[in-house]
Amino acid sequence: xxxxxxxxxxxxxxxxxxxxxxxxxxxxxxxxxxxxxxxxxxxxxxxxxxxxxxxxxxxxxxxxxxxxxxxxxxxxxxxxxxxxxxxxxxxxxxxxxxxxxxxxxxxxxxxxxxxxxxxxxxxxxxxxxxxxxxxxxxxxxxxxxxxxxxxxxxxxxxxxxxxxxxxxxxxxxxxxxxxxxxxxxxxxxxxxxxxxxxxxxxxxxxxxxxxxxxxxxxxxxxxxxxxxxxxxxxxxxxxxxxxxxxxxxxxxxxxxxxxxxxxxxxxxxxxxxxxxxxxxxxxxxxxxxxxxxxxxxxxxxxxxxxxxxxxxxxxxxxxxxxxxxxxxxxxxxxxxxxx
Amino acid sequence: xxxxxxxxxxxxxxxxxxxxxxxxxxxxxxxxxxxxxxxxxxxxxxxxxxxxxxxxxxxxxxxxxxxxxxxxxxxxxxxxxxxxxxxxx
Numbered sequence: 001x002x003x004x005x006x007x008x009x010x011x012x013x014x015x016x017x018x019x020x021x022x023x024x025x026x027x028x029x030x031x032x033x034x035x036x037x038x039x040x041x042x043x044x045x046x047x048x049x050x051x052x053x054x055x056x057x058x059x060x061x062x063x064x065x066x067x068x069x070x071x072x073x074x075x076x077x078x079x080x081x082x083x084x085x086x087x088x089x090x091x092x093x094x095x096x097x098x099x100x101x102x103x104x105x106x107x108x109x110x111x112x113x114x115x116x117x118x119x120x121x122x123x124x125x126x127x128x129x130x131x132x133x134x135x136x137x138x139x140x141x142x143x144x145x146x147x148x149x150x151x152x153x154x155x156x157x158x159x160x161x162x163x164x165x166x167x168x169x170x171x172x173x174x175x176x177x178x179x180x181x182x183x184x185x186x187x188x189x190x191x192x193x194x195x196x197x198x199x200x201x202x203x204x205x206x207x208x209x210x211x212x213x214x215x216x217x218x219x220x221x222x223x224x225x226x227x228x229x230x231x232x233x234x235x236x237x238x239x240x241x242x243x244x245x246x247x248x249x250x251x252x253x254x255x256x257x258x259x260x261x262x263x264x265x266x267x268x269x270x271x272x273x274x275x276x277x278x279x280x281x282x283x284x285x286x287x288x289x290x291x292x293x294x295x296x297x298x299x300x301x302x303x304x305x306x307x308x309x310x311x312x313x314x315x316x317x318x319x320x321x322x323x324x325x326x327x328x329x330x331x332x333x334x335x336x337x338x339x
Numbered sequence: 340x341x342x343x344x345x346x347x348x349x350x351x352x353x354x355x356x357x358x359x360x361x362x363x364x365x366x367x368x369x370x371x372x373x374x375x376x377x378x379x380x381x382x383x384x385x386x387x388x389x390x391x392x393x394x395x396x397x398x399x400x401x402x403x404x405x406x407x408x409x410x411x412x413x414x415x416x417x418x419x420x421x422x423x424x425x426x427x428x
Contacts, residue, residue: 277358277359279361280359286363291365296365300365304353
């Protein structure tokens with residue numbers, strides 16, 4: 001008897017939700033569907049299983065093609081490092097590593113065009129491309145990106161957001177706190193948005209932690225994943241860590257932020273915290289938030305959301321010393337004292 | 340001092356209970372912090388007041404002479420104008 005060996009087909013269309021907002025993802029072909037499936041596992045998307053599921057707030061369309069776009073009418077706009085962004089009156093294009101994310105202004109549709117020549121597509125590139133596209137889809141619905149970690153103190157519902165640039169110690173602090181029984185949303189990427197009652201909720205966005213081998217060793221955590229590609233600027237190579245497989249039942253999809261922490265590595269023996277004014281906290285949040293360049297209406301909503309986040313929280317500058325690395329309990333002691 | 344500065348649409352201002360405030364230029368994505376008196380100046384300008392009326396508002400709230408208030412407000416407005424955050428009509 002001969003058994004048929006074949007790869008199972010991936011559904012080209014699926015419904016998802018994040019932060020209480022549902023949407024559809026459509027792939028044009030099987031390769032696009034597989035890349036989409038792979039990329040989506042890196043985000044905290046919840047599959048919506050229903051035959052009657054509506055497209056929700058909009059659609060993310062993915063296809064493999066040779067990305068091409070008309071730049072003659074566009075103007076260059078501000079973008080994150082490594083990205084080229086153009087905009088005209090109808091659309092914005094975000095170009096990165098052989099992919100284009102197309103954002104029409106008047107339609108609830110975001111397109112991802114992935115170069116069909118690139119094989120394979122590295123997961124870390126797909127993560128950045130899909131992160132950009134998902135963010136573009138969700139932003140008009142009031143969910144805004146924040147470069148920060150989200151954690152919840154034990155026996156508490158108080159959310160702590162640790163906000164800072166890459167290399168500021170977010171992941172190290174997150175891992176230290178999770179090993180001290182704190183619950184976690186993410187170590188790096190959050191979405192923040194207002195509830196109908198006006199308070200701001202933080203939602204987990206990226207799934208995996210990215211932590212250096214040294215921090216994993218110091219925290220007594222093992223990760224079998226390969227190191228991620230080296231970043232510019234000499235930052236230590238990190239490894240993906242799926243926290244759900246190690247810290248069972250510690251994941252929380254959302255929290256109500258009460259404390260904002262802005263870490264800064266000092267190299268001093270002892271860490272210390274310093275209260276920040278609301279204006280300084282807002283300035284620090286703006287530094288870590290890519291403001292939308294192609295739609296001033298969304299930018300205003302972003303700033304309003306961040307302002308409300310500052311108004312509902314207390315903010316602290318954390319001058320992070322070596323004690324946070326060396327003493328496994330120090331991070332939890334320090335942050336618990338602020339609650 | 341009878342000038343009424345124009346606040347452009349591309350500038351967002353936010354403050355926290357009248358204390359410090361933050362100005363954000365949507366065109367350049369540059370942001371600036373205003374102290375408590377700067378916040379009062381901006382909030383007064385938002386109501387369409389002239390510089391003379393802003394001086395009156397400042398001297399009403401703070402122990403400062405009219406002359407010092409006028410000089411400070413003029414300096415602040417010129418600085419904001421140099422960054423494109425207001426237009427001295």
